[in-house]
């Protein structure tokens with residue numbers, strides 16, 4: 001039996017989200033059914049639309065049109081310019097997707113990108129991203145952000161914090177939990193029986209034995225030792241600069257990195273078009289394209305939908321579907 005359809009939150013309407021939803025439907029049709037949660041008038045002109053009242057109707061509707069669970073935003077889409085009055089609706093669309101995925105009426109949620117500053121300014125949104133918001137809404141105190149493609153999987157152990165705050169946010173208990181959640185997610189969702197986990201150091205040359213920083217000795221190394229004693233296949237701390245070339249990537253299933261850009265630069269450089277953001281540790285499946293709102297190209301019809309298509313496909317497969 002096929003999974004239920006996927007709930008897709010519209011994200012920032014002034015960004016490329018509406019174009020991506022229409023283009024993803026063109027490519028996937030009913031093979032990976034999803035319902036767009038947002039204002040139907042924001043979808044590109046000429047997009048065939050089927051307004052539905054229950055997500056269960058999306059599977060049939062997707063054969064001929066983009067299924068939409070309509071939400072009135074009270075204004076037009078203005079490409080490139082977030083409208084403060086629409087910010088609370090953007091959050092409401094995420095909430096609707098959480099509700100549907102949380103109740104099992106949707107197989108998963110797939111979020112289109114939000115503009116974090118626009119949501120903070122327009123709706124007082126106090127979270128640095130979906131990842132933290134979803135954890136809060138689901139009542140989970142720690143989740144893991146994983147970026148995945150066929151070439152690489154990466155996890156930043158610290159997520160949306162200033163670089164200067166990374167060292168004091170790296171703690172043994174948090175790092176251990178991040179690695180355990182990743183291990184569990186790869187086993188349960190990705191069906192990798194014995195995940196091989198490589199852990200990067202924080203400092204140049206993984207600290208060079210303490211001469212270039214002590215986090216490897218005091219935090220990262222002890223966590224690895226503890227997990228190895230529990231029979232988890234974890235290696236490191238590895239020098240981050242030599243962790244991402246082809247031969248190194250062949251030795252692990254996921255790289256745990258110490259901060260956002262250490263993880264995201266390699267995957268976006270290698271596979272920007274097919275990278276998918278997956279949140280591990282939630283009671284439901286959540287994926288997203290790996291990029292942001294791209295306000296600079298919104299409305300121009302040039303946005304590449306590949307990452308969104310991959311995000312939908314991955315959500316579908318993780319939910320047990322085939323595509």
Ligand SMILES: NC(=O)C1=CN([C@@H]2O[C@H](COP(=O)(O)OP(=O)(O)OC[C@H]3O[C@@H](n4cnc5c(N)ncnc54)[C@H](O)[C@@H]3O)[C@@H](O)[C@H]2O)C=CC1
Pocket residue numbers: 016112113114115116117130277288289290291292293294295296297302303304305307
């Ligand atoms: N999951 C989410 O909701 C995410 C949201 N963001 C947010 O997006 C906003 C903009 O962030 P930026 O750092 O500028 O990153 P961005 O990914 O929006 O744009 C960076 C560059 O990549 C291009 N680009 C992005 N996606 C593209 C696509 N599908 N096709 C063709 N070109 C594409 C853009 O035109 C731009 O030149 C920020 O508010 C950020 O927080 C960023 C990443 C993820």
Ligand SMILES: NCC(=O)COP(=O)(O)O
Pocket residue numbers: 128129130131132264277288290
């Ligand atoms: N750069 C990745 C990113 O910002 C992911 O954000 P979110 O999925 O937490 O909204």
